[in-house]
Amino acid sequence: MHVREKAEKRVDAKIRFQENLFKFIVSNTILVIVCFVFLGDFWLLKFAMLFGGIALLKDLFDAYPISYNRERIVENELSKRGD
Template sequence: MNIREEAERRVDAKIKFQENLYKYLIVNTIIAIICFAFLQSFWLLFFVMFFWGLGVLDDFFNAYSIWDYREEMISKELSKMGD
């Protein structure tokens, strides 16, 4: 895999995370309003927030933390092997 393909893959992962986060915030806001206005109960909101939030968290780690940390570890190992 060349550098451009790797960069495109990272950018796609970051865009996916951002889109999913925006959708998460909008939909949960709408559900909160509906729960408050009509149901007087927030069990539906908490259910959606928890399970969808796990997916958003997974997208975050795929887009930012894991990729950068993995690359940092690879570069450290390569430098150790070169010494």
């Protein structure tokens, strides 16, 4: 796989995560209002947050994979500082 294709996949994953995070926040805000006004209990919100959170975590790990490649991390930190 070419470097550009890998970069495009990472960018697509980050965009997908950001979009899903925004949707998660908006939909849960609406559910909080609905639960508070109409139901008086937050049981519906608990299920929505649990399953939506699991899906959001999957997108998070796809967008920002955990990497333990020490040399790459050091090079990344050095490039941020301009050294």
